[in-house]
Amino acid sequence: MKHKMNENVAASAVSRKYLFLGAFGVFLLLVIFLVDLDQLRINAVQNLQIDALAKEYRRLASLLEEKKTRRLPHCIIIGARKCGTRALLDAIALHPLVKPARYEVHYFDSNETYTRGYDWYTAQMPLTVSGEITIEKTPGYFTSSMAPERIYHMNESIKLILIVRNPVVRTISDFTQVHYTKQAKNKTQLPFASVAFSKSGLLLENYKPVRNSLYSKHLLRWLKYFPLDQILIVDGDHFISEPLAELRRVERFLHLEPEIHSSQMYFNRTKGFFCFRHADGKPPKCLGETKGRSHVEIGEAAENNLRRQFAPYNEKFFSLIGHRFDW
Numbered sequence: 001m002k003h004k005m006n007e008n009v010a011a012s013a014v015s016r017k018y019l020f021l022g023a024f025g026v027f028l029l030l031v032i033f034l035v036d037l038d039q040l041r042i043n044a045v046q047n048l049q050i051d052a053l054a055k056e057y058r059r060l061a062s063l064l065e066e067k068k069t070r071r072l073p074h075c076i077i078i079g080a081r082k083c084g085t086r087a088l089l090d091a092i093a094l095h096p097l098v099k100p101a102r103y104e105v106h107y108f109d110s111n112e113t114y115t116r117g118y119d120w121y122t123a124q125m126p127l128t129v130s131g132e133i134t135i136e137k138t139p140g141y142f143t144s145s146m147a148p149e150r151i152y153h154m155n156e157s158i159k160l161i162l163i164v165r166n167p168v169v170r171t172i173s174d175f176t177q178v179h180y181t182k183q184a185k186n187k188t189q190l191p192f193a194s195v196a197f198s199k200s201g202l203l204l205e206n207y208k209p210v211r212n213s214l215y216s217k218h219l220l221r222w223l224k225y226f227p228l229d230q231i232l233i234v235d236g237d238h239f240i241s242e243p244l245a246e247l248r249r250v251e252r253f254l255h256l257e258p259e260i261h262s263s264q265m266y267f268n269r270t271k272g273f274f275c276f277r278h279a280d281g282k283p284p285k286c287l288g289e290t291k292g293r294s295h296v297e298i299g300e301a302a303e304n305n306l307r308r309q310f311a312p313y314n315e316k317f318f319s320l321i322g323h324r325f326d327w
Contacts, residue, residue, distance in 0.1 A: 066129045066130060068127035068128060068129055069127065069128065069129075070122050070123060070125045070126070070127055070128070071122065071125060071128055071134050072118065072121070072122055072125070072134070072154065072155065073101070073125060073134045073135055073136040073158070074133045074134055074135070074158070074159065074254075075133060075134075075135045075136075075158065075159040075160070075161060075254060076135070076136050076137070076138070076141065076151065076158065076159075076160055076161070077089060077135065077136070077137035077138075077139070077160075077161045077162075077163070078138070078139070078141040078142045078147070078160050078161065078162055078222070079139040079140070079141060079142025079143065079162055079163070079218075080139060080142050080143075080162065080163065080164050080165075080170065080212060080213075080215065080218075081139040081140065081142070081143070081170075081174065081212050082139075082165075082170050082173040082174045082177065082212070083139070083163045083164055083165045083170055083236040084163055084165070084236045084239055084240065085137050085139045085163055086137070086287060087239070087243075087273065087274075087287055088137075088161070088163050088234060088236075088239065088246075088250075089135065089137045090276050090285055090287075091239075091243055091247055091260070091265070091274075091276050092135060092247065092250055092260075093135075094247075094260045094264050094265075094276055094278060095251065095256055095259050095260050096259060097131060097132050097133055097256060097259075098132070098133050098135060098254075098256070099126040099127075099128045099132050099133065099134055099135070100126065100134075100135045100136070100137065101124055101125050101126060101134070101135070101136045101137070102126070104137060104138040104139070104140070105121065105124045105136055105138055106138050106140060107120075107121045107124070107136075107138070108138070108141055108144065108146065108147040108150040108151055109138065109140045109141055109144035109146060109147045111146075114146075114150060118154065124136075133254055133256070142162060142218050142222075143211065143212055143218050145221065148221050148222045148224065148225045148226070149225060151225075152225040152226065156225075156226075157230070158226075158230070159230055159232070159253065159254065160222070160226060160230055160231045160232070161231075161232045161234060161250065161253070162219075162231055162232070162233050162234065163233075163234040163235075163236045163239065164215055164233065164234070164235070164236055164325070165236035165237050166237060166325070166327045167213035167214075167215065167306075167310045167313070167314065167327065168213075168303060168306045168307050168310060168327070169237075169295075170212070170213050171196075171209050171210060171212075171213045171306060172192075172295045172296065172298055172303075173295060174208070174209035174212055174213075175192055175196075175209045175296060175298065176293070176294075176295045176296045178208075178209065179296045180293075191298075192296070192298035192299075192302055193298070193299065193301075193302045193305075195207055196209070196210055196302070196306070197302075197305060201305060202309075203305075203306075203309040203310075213310065213313075214310075214313050215313065215314075215317040216313050216314075216316035216317040216320060217313070219317060219320055219321070220320070223320065228320075228321065228322075232249065232250065232253040233321050233323065234246050234249070234250065235325065237325075240272075240273050240274075243265060243274050244260065244261075244262050244265070247260050248260075264276060264277050264278070265277070266284065268286055271286065271287070273287070275287075310327075314327050
């Protein structure tokens with residue numbers, strides 16, 4: 001009996017030994033499986049990364065192979081005059097996907113050029129490939145009675161950008177340009193008050209520097225054809241002091257990744273505004289000599305009269321765009 005019990009104990013010990021070895025073997029197999037599974041995951045991720053790189057390479061290669069062509073603009077800066085349209089265009093062009101027409105085309109606000117047709121207009125645009133955005137800038141469009149309808153017939157879903165400044169400052173800037181132009185031609189120059197106001201002091205709306213500042217009257221024409229969400233209103237006064245903040249709004253409006261950086265702009269103390277440098281290392285681009293010059297003094301009384309008579313037009317403009325400026 002005792003011998004039998006010893007045999008049972010020995011058998012039980014052997015069974016436990018084999019059970020332990022079996023469990024350990026399963027554990028080892030599980031570890032190997034998990035290690036292989038992790039390796040599979042790593043390989044899969046690496047393969048995905050390789051696939052993504054290959055896809056990006058093929059995309060870039062296709063762009064290089066794609067023949068550049070001229071296209072109708074995706075976006076137009078329509079104005080306003082003397083509000084920084086040239087500076088805005090130069091700043092937007094810092095983005096690698098934005099390709100601007102480098103001069104004012106005046107296609108939609110001139111019967112002479114408009115009759116030349118879309119082929120002529122397209123020929124004035126820069127060469128681009130797919131994915132790049134063509135932008136044209138002609139500030140005369142904003143105040144034109146013909147431009148809104150003509151642009152609508154070309155592309156009813158086009159994006160439009162309007163940059164505005166305090167209308168008093170804008171009017172004086174416009175008058176300053178007229179002043180220096182007449183001075184260069186030795187023409188008679190009249191005081192601002194005598195050309196901008198009637199003898200009784202009322203605003204003369206037909207005087208061009210004044211008319212260009214009546215934003216609400218001009219915007220109403222555009223809203224007959226385009227919804228407000230297709231028109232980005234850029235704060236020109238804020239753009240002078242903090243250009244990057246306004247450029248971020250432009251990038252979002254154009255569905256672009258934010259690729260314009262503060263390192264690409266520096267403040268020119270002489271001119272009083274920012275200059276821009278492209279990432280390719282070219283010299284910074286600053287506006288010409290006629291930009292940033294001192295305004296002609298029109299007198300405090302004339303400024304106050306402008307401010308008072310512009311007020312109802314400003315209020316109408318604020319109600320149209322659903323936003324107020326500190327004017």
